[in-house]
Amino acid sequence: xxxxxxxxxxxxxxxxxxxTLQCAQDMNHEYMSWYRQDPGMGLRLIHYSVGAGITxxxxxxxxxxxxxxxxxxxxxxxxxxxxxxxxxxxxxxxSTGRKTGELFFGEGSRLTVL
Amino acid sequence: AQSVTQPDIHIxxxxxxxxxxxxxxxxxATPYLFWYVQSPGQGLQLLLKYFSGDTxxxxxxxxxxxxxxxxxxxxxxxxxxxxxxxxxxxxxVGASTNAGKSTFGDGTTLTVKP
Numbered sequence: 585x586x587x588x589x590x591x592x593x594x595x596x597x598x599x600x601x602x603x604t605l606q607c608a609q610d611m612n613h614e615y616m617s618w619y620r621q622d623p624g625m626g627l628r629l630i631h632y633s634v635g636a637g638i639t640x641x642x643x644x645x646x647x648x649x650x651x652x653x654x655x656x657x658x659x660x661x662x663x664x665x666x667x668x669x670x671x672x673x674x675x676x677x678x679s680t681g682r683k684t685g686e687l688f689f690g691e692g693s694r695l696t697v698l
Numbered sequence: 699a700q701s702v703t704q705p706d707i708h709i710x711x712x713x714x715x716x717x718x719x720x721x722x723x724x725x726x727a728t729p730y731l732f733w734y735v736q737s738p739g740q741g742l743q744l745l746l747k748y749f750s751g752d753t754x755x756x757x758x759x760x761x762x763x764x765x766x767x768x769x770x771x772x773x774x775x776x777x778x779x780x781x782x783x784x785x786x787x788x789x790x791v792g793a794s795t796n797a798g799k800s801t802f803g804d805g806t807t808l809t810v811k812p
Contacts, residue, residue: 588741615799617799619802624707624804624805625804626702626788626802626803626804626805627742627788627802628802629799629801632799642799674741674742676742685730685732685747685792685800686732686744686747687732687734687742687744687790687800689741689742689743690741691740691741692739692740692741
């Protein structure tokens with residue numbers, strides 16, 4: 585029972601490098617999202633998607649791009665990494681019916697930008 | 699805009715003692731409310747959720763929470779804490795139209811003394 589799978593779990597980048605964090609879910613959830621977690625700041629929403637081909641910005645979208653070509657996958661791209669993007673990133677998914685909204689989280693990707 | 703406040707950054711309780719973690723939310727309509735738990739190095743796991751109906755909701759691991767509309771609160775309780783409950787706890791609020799787009803509080807870290 586895989587649920588939400590994130591790769592890689594750890595990554596070190598140099599300033600200016602680009603990379604993609606992968607996220608896949610096998611629960612046929614319409615909704616997927618990316619959060620970043622920083623000490624003392626909870627989880628902040630970066631981008632989200634309510635279905636294939638539909639994405640929107642969250643609270644802290646600058647420096648990140650997303651796309652949703654399939655229901656299962658929702659990659660997060662860092663185009664030019666900056667030290668301020670050092671964080672733990674979580675992908676989450678949810679169904680979108682009434683009385684739903686429980687988020688299922690991946691195990692996180694810890695990114696360090698030097 | 700929706701928001702969540704968790705007033706206590708860190709709480710320490712003795713094993714076997716009762717626990718209450720506070721959560722206050724701001725939302726214009728009836729909110730969807732959640733409590734999640736995060737063990738070190740792990741993703742978040744749902745403890746319990748409130749959508750409507752009975753204001754006292756039961757969750758996993760012996761936790762419960764009470765929705766009080768008049769106080770805009772959704773406090774988490776447990777009658778007797780176990781050492782394995784040591785973790786970080788997050789309260790979240792979601793919109794009924796898209797509860798997956800949840801806003802999280804900054805979290806409360808629970809330490810359990812033997």
